[in-house]
Amino acid sequence: MNKSVVFGALTVAGLAAGAAAAGTLDDVKARGKLNCGVSTGLVGFAAPDASGEWKGFDVAVCRAVAAAVLDDPSAVEFVPTTGKTRFTALASGEIDMLARNTTWTFSRDVDLKFEFVGVNYYDGQGFMIPKELGVSSAKELDGATVCIQTGTTTELNLADFFRANNISYEPVPIETNAEAQQQYLAGACDVYTTDASGLAATRATFENPGDHIVLPEIVSKEPLGPLVRHGDNEWGDIVRWTLNALISAEELGVTSTNVAGLGEKANPETPEINRLLGTEGNLGEMLGLDADWAKRAIAVEGNYGEIFEKNIGESTPIGLARGLNGQWKNGGLLYSPPFR
Amino acid sequence: MSDTHAQSVAFVRETQIPPSDPPSSQTGAVKWMHENLFSSWFYGLLTLLSLYVIYVVLAGFLPWLFNGVWQASSIRECREVLDGATGGCFAVLTERWNQLLFGIAYPQDSYWRPLLAFVLLFIAAAPVLFAMLPRQMLLFTAIYPFLAFWLIWGGTILWPLLALAGFIVGYVVFGRLVKQSFAYGFFGAIVAAMITWWIGGFIVPAIAPEQTLLSAVPSRDMGGFMLNMILGTVCVSLSLPIGIVLALGRQSSMPIIKWICVVYIEFIRGVPLITLLFVASVVLAYFFPPGSNLDLVLRVIIMITMFSSAYIAEVIRGGLAALPRGQYEAADSLGLDYPQAMRLIVLPQALKISIPGIVNVAVGLFKDTTLVSVISMFDLVGAIRGPILAATEWNGVYWELWLFAALLFFIVCYGISQYSQWLERQLATDHR
Numbered sequence: 001m002n003k004s005v006v007f008g009a010l011t012v013a014g015l016a017a018g019a020a021a022a023g024t025l026d027d028v029k030a031r032g033k034l035n036c037g038v039s040t041g042l043v044g045f046a047a048p049d050a051s052g053e054w055k056g057f058d059v060a061v062c063r064a065v066a067a068a069v070l071d072d073p074s075a076v077e078f079v080p081t082t083g084k085t086r087f088t089a090l091a092s093g094e095i096d097m098l099a100r101n102t103t104w105t106f107s108r109d110v111d112l113k114f115e116f117v118g119v120n121y122y123d124g125q126g127f128m129i130p131k132e133l134g135v136s137s138a139k140e141l142d143g144a145t146v147c148i149q150t151g152t153t154t155e156l157n158l159a160d161f162f163r164a165n166n167i168s169y170e171p172v173p174i175e176t177n178a179e180a181q182q183q184y185l186a187g188a189c190d191v192y193t194t195d196a197s198g199l200a201a202t203r204a205t206f207e208n209p210g211d212h213i214v215l216p217e218i219v220s221k222e223p224l225g226p227l228v229r230h231g232d233n234e235w236g237d238i239v240r241w242t243l244n245a246l247i248s249a250e251e252l253g254v255t256s257t258n259v260a261g262l263g264e265k266a267n268p269e270t271p272e273i274n275r276l277l278g279t280e281g282n283l284g285e286m287l288g289l290d291a292d293w294a295k296r297a298i299a300v301e302g303n304y305g306e307i308f309e310k311n312i313g314e315s316t317p318i319g320l321a322r323g324l325n326g327q328w329k330n331g332g333l334l335y336s337p338p339f340r
Numbered sequence: 341m342s343d344t345h346a347q348s349v350a351f352v353r354e355t356q357i358p359p360s361d362p363p364s365s366q367t368g369a370v371k372w373m374h375e376n377l378f379s380s381w382f383y384g385l386l387t388l389l390s391l392y393v394i395y396v397v398l399a400g401f402l403p404w405l406f407n408g409v410w411q412a413s414s415i416r417e418c419r420e421v422l423d424g425a426t427g428g429c430f431a432v433l434t435e436r437w438n439q440l441l442f443g444i445a446y447p448q449d450s451y452w453r454p455l456l457a458f459v460l461l462f463i464a465a466a467p468v469l470f471a472m473l474p475r476q477m478l479l480f481t482a483i484y485p486f487l488a489f490w491l492i493w494g495g496t497i498l499w500p501l502l503a504l505a506g507f508i509v510g511y512v513v514f515g516r517l518v519k520q521s522f523a524y525g526f527f528g529a530i531v532a533a534m535i536t537w538w539i540g541g542f543i544v545p546a547i548a549p550e551q552t553l554l555s556a557v558p559s560r561d562m563g564g565f566m567l568n569m570i571l572g573t574v575c576v577s578l579s580l581p582i583g584i585v586l587a588l589g590r591q592s593s594m595p596i597i598k599w600i601c602v603v604y605i606e607f608i609r610g611v612p613l614i615t616l617l618f619v620a621s622v623v624l625a626y627f628f629p630p631g632s633n634l635d636l637v638l639r640v641i642i643m644i645t646m647f648s649s650a651y652i653a654e655v656i657r658g659g660l661a662a663l664p665r666g667q668y669e670a671a672d673s674l675g676l677d678y679p680q681a682m683r684l685i686v687l688p689q690a691l692k693i694s695i696p697g698i699v700n701v702a703v704g705l706f707k708d709t710t711l712v713s714v715i716s717m718f719d720l721v722g723a724i725r726g727p728i729l730a731a732t733e734w735n736g737v738y739w740e741l742w743l744f745a746a747l748l749f750f751i752v753c754y755g756i757s758q759y760s761q762w763l764e765r766q767l768a769t770d771h772r
Contacts, residue, residue, distance in 0.1 A: 040716050041730025048727045050435050052444040079560075080716045080726060088622040178729060178738060205736030207419060317416065317732055 024096050024228070024235035025288055028069055033077045036062035037095035040080040043201035044312040044320075045101050045121075054078045057311040058099040061120055061226050064297040065097065065242045068289060073300040087112055090229060097239050099226040101197075103153070113230040117240035120225050120304075122324040122333050124218035125157050126196035128203060131211050133190060138217040142167040147180050147189035149173075154194055157220040177202065195222055197312065197320060204317040238287055245294040247336040248276055249303035251327050256302035263295040276339045283339060304334065404428050408740075414733035432734045433744055436723075440744070443563015443718050444727050450494070453554065454566050457488040461573065464488075469759065471766075492570070495556035496548040502540040506533040522679045559637040563718035565748055570637070571719075572706040572752075575644040579705070580698070582645065583652030584691075588682065590657055601653070608650035614711055616643040621715035640712055648705045655701060659694035660686065692767045699760035703753045720745050 028034050038046040038058055046056040054062075054076075063073040079095050090098045091113070101123075102108070104116040127138050135141060138161070148155050150173045162169050172189045174180045181202055184192040192199070196218060203209045226243065228236045249255070252273050254262055262270075263277035274280035278291030287293065301307050305327075312320045326332025364370060378384040407427035411434065412418045418429035433440070442451055464484035467477035486500035510533035518525030562570065589601035608616075620639040628634060663686060671681035691698075713722030724741045728734055 039730070040718075040722065040726035041728075043730050043732055043735045047730040047732070048439075048444045049731065050439070051448075052439065077560075080718065082714065082716045084618075084714070085622055085716055088626075092622070092626050176725075178725075181736065182738070201732075201735065204732075205415065317414075 024232045025069065025238060028096055032070065033075050034062065034066040034070065034097070035077045035079055035095045036065070037079050037081045037086055037089050037098040037100055038062065039100045040082055042101060043204075044197070044316065044318045046078075046099075048078075055311070057121065057307060058101060058226075060301045060307045060311065061099045061243060061246075062097070063300050064246060065239055067296040067300045068242045068245075068293040069238065071296060073296075087114070090114065090227070093229075096235070097226055097228050101224045102227060104223045104225050104227075108227075114227045115230055115233075115236045116225050116227045117236055118225050118243045119223040119333075120243060121197065121223075123195045123197050123222035123224050124324075125154050125193060125220040125222065126199050126218055127215040128184070128192045128199045128212055129190060129215065131213050135215070138215045138219070139165050139167065141169065141191060143169070144190040145170045145172055145188070147172045147174055147183050147192045149177070149180065149194060150175065153220070158193055161217075161219040181205065197318075200312075200320050201318050204319060234288060238289065241287060242294075242297050244336040245276060245297055245339075246304040246307065247327075247334050248272075248339055249294075249298045250305040250334075251329070251336065252276065254298055254303060256299055256306060259295055259298045263292070272339055400426075404739075410434055415736050416733075418737075428740050429737050430740050432728065432737045432740055436728050436734070439564060439723055439728065440720060441564045442566050443561065443723060445561035445718075446563065446566070447555065447557060447561075450555065450557065453491045453494070457491040458566075458569065460484060460488065460491075469763075490554065492562075492566075493557055493559070494552065494554035496544070496552045498544045498548055502537065502544055505540065506536040509533055509536045522677070559635045562637055564723055565720045567637075567712070567717065567719040568706070568709045568749075569752075571641060571644060571709040571712065574641055575648055575709075576702045576705060578641075578645045579649035579652050582649035584656055584687070586649060586653035587656035587660060590653065591660060605650045605653055608647055609654070613644070613647050613708055614714060616647055617711060617715050619643070636717070640715075640717070644705065644709065648701060651701045651705075652698060655697035656690060656694050658697060659690035659692075662693050663689055692764075695760055695764055695767075699756060703756055706753060706756070707749060720748065 038054065038056075041047045042056070042058075044056060045058045046054060048054050059078070062076050062078065066076045067073040079089060081089050081095070081098070081100060086098055086100055086102065087108075089095050098114075099120075101121070102116075103123075104119065108114055109116055127141070129135055129141075141162075146158065146169050148158055148171050155171075158169070158171070169191075172183065174183055177194065177198060180192055180194070183189055185206070192202070194202075196214065199214050203212050203214065206212060226239055228239055249259070252270070254273060254276070259277070262273055263279060266274040266279040271280065275283055277295045278284050278293070282291070284291040284293045301310065305322075308320075308322065308325065309315055312318045314321060322330070322332060324333050326334065328335040361367065365374065377387040403426045405428060407422070407425060408430040409418045409421045409427055410430050412421060412429065412431035413435070415429055415432075418427075418431055422429075438448065438451065442454060446454070461484070463477075464481045467473045467475065467481055483504070486504045490497050490500045510529035513532040514525045514529035516525075517528040586601050586605060589597050590605065592598045592601070617640065620643040621636065624634070624639060667685060667689065668681070671685040676684065710719055710721040712719050713725060716722070716726075718726060724745060728741065729737070
């Protein structure tokens with residue numbers, strides 16, 4: 001009998017949580033703030049600056065959504081989450097969306113009952129080695145010692161890659177990225193492997209970044225994207241199409257500087273821009289927002305390309321090239337469905 | 341006899357030779373070094389080796405410390421300034437000083453509030469720690485928790501006043517009823533305090549003004565060393581009385597009370613603190629109805645207090661067990677009832693024996709407060725690991741930040757330890 005009481009309480013709690021999740025948009029509007037889960041700190045992607053203001057590539061997505069929904073890019077409550085707490089924070093309703101360099105995988109999407117609304121960064125596992133080793137391809141790394149974070153998918157990917165190429169390696173298990181940097185610089189391992197964006201950020205902190213190279217091989221797919229809870233498709237649509245609006249804006253040449261001018265009145269020559277910026281059609285209304293939603297989202301930090309350049313692009317110390325994250329017209333993978 | 345050799349001896353000294361200085365090899369620094377450093381060739385070798393090691397360490401550390409850069413905006417700028425020379429990049433400490441102390445989100449124009457609370461903490465703690473101070477100061481100690489809460493969290497002063505009112509009502513009721521029986525007074529006081537808070541819970545929101553003197557700061561914005569200090573002070577001071585009650589309960593002859601205490605202590609001691617923290621931060625969120633969320637810092641305080649009070653209970657039980665049986669019997673033969681016997685005879689002796697153990701738990705607890713960084717709170721360690729090391733400007737600065745954190749913790753823990761040794765000397769009544 002005791003057991004049934006406990007299960008009963010659990011069910012009620014679950015139902016109550018489900019009921020609250022049904023109207024996230026209304027909740028956010030009533031609250032006047034978007035609760036956005038971000039990383040506790042990842043170079044270039046999310047970190048507060050000296051005055052405590054959050055900056056970064058993932059943070060920009062939160063701000064764009066807040067601008068679209070609440071007309072205020074600063075109306076965001078950033079909830080720092082670790083790799084361990086992020087999913088419970090989202091599932092329990094503590095946060096409305098999670099933008100925390102989270103890899104879109106089958107089990108997270110299906111089994112954990114989340115909805116990935118898109119991909120804002122295509123990452124993949126890479127290798128960094130000192131230049132003096134004279135190695136130009138990961139396949140030449142036979143017998144190398146490799147620094148690797150334990151308990152991550154990178155560990156499994158590494159084993160797969162070396163087995164597939166029939167070469168051997170010796171793993172040096174480490175716990176955090178900070179530890180890895182020290183071990184690698186101290187020469188405890190020949191190779192450091194983690195996500196390519198992480199490698200670039202790590203390399204940028206070295207005293208002589210030029211002495212180290214990131215090998216061209218990428219051995220895994222890590223599509224990182226924002227996600228929301230299952231079951232509230234209206235809210236999922238808003239986050240999805242805000243991200244798509246940023247990507248489309250770059251494709252269409254809408255930037256933070258010209259968005260105000262382009263959005264003033266419809267230009268008959270550019271119908272898709274008109275629809276995106278709400279001067280034509282009623283896309284905003286379909287989302288449950290007003291016509292200017294995308295205009296506001298783009299005005300915050302600009303389109304996808306501008307956000308990329310400002311936070312992790314080649315002009316920053318991290319210096320990531322666009323690569324896979326270029327527009328589809330430029331050979332990248334960014335391909336927003338049409339606004340129509 | 342004396343004149344037998346009067347002529348045969350050429351010289352007889354008639355005064356005593358003034359004492360001369362010992363030979364230089366038997367005095368001062370030379371003697372000390374000979375005895376302590378070079379008493380044999382083997383120890384001499386070890387001495388030289390140690391000197392070399394000390395030299396190597398200092399030769400690396402001192403230039404790094406004194407040649408450090410204190411003004412720069414990023415690690416790259418630090419390196420430019422140093423231009424290849426050895427030196428620490430301490431600029432990160434100056435730029436992120438406020439974040440290290442107060443966390444990333446505490447409003448900057450309100451930093452004086454936690455600082456004032458910190459200064460007042462010493463005044464409030466002084467009469468508890470030093471028995472020679474006037475006892476009237478304890479009145480301020482009693483008010484301090486509510487004052488500090490109001491200073492740090494801000495908002496309307498009515499909530500802390502209500503909490504204080506509950507305690508006062510409870511105390512008054514206790515004073516009235518305790519003459520009849522201790523249990524009567526104890527439970528009567530709890531009920532009276534509960535009723536006060538329950539009624540006040542309706543009144544305060546109704547009359548609370550919109551504009552408050554101090555702006556409210558949500559718990560999420562607490563951080564930095566301030567958070568460690570809050571958690572450490574609150575949890576230590578709460579877990580001491582709870583631990584005493586648990587230790588006494590475990591020795592009780594009443595089976596229900598005894599078994600509740602035993603099960604509680606053994607359960608808490610069998611579970612890692614980090615598990616309790618995860619329960620507090622993630623699991624509880626599922627059980628609360630949406631919208632009604634217990635404050636995160638409060639949840640963490642409850643969990644850490646539960647944890648440390650179980651440990652303190654065991655330390656005090658050790659003190660109780662060390663008392664000779666005769667002390668208990670003496671109390672009984674004087675006709676004292678249980679509370680009197682405990683308060684006047686048993687606990688003062690048992691607590692004195694337990695001081696080193698209690699301090700050990702308190703120091704450990706204070707350092708354990710850094711564990712909250714794994715549930716994504718930005719305490720000192722969390723702020724370093726998360727935001728500061730993840731900033732593009734400072735990624736890669738490790739030694740400077742961690743040494744600073746270690747220094748802050750060392751100062752506090754060493755202070756606690758020194759105080760406890762002083763207290764032991766003060767209370768020493770035996771003839772060891």
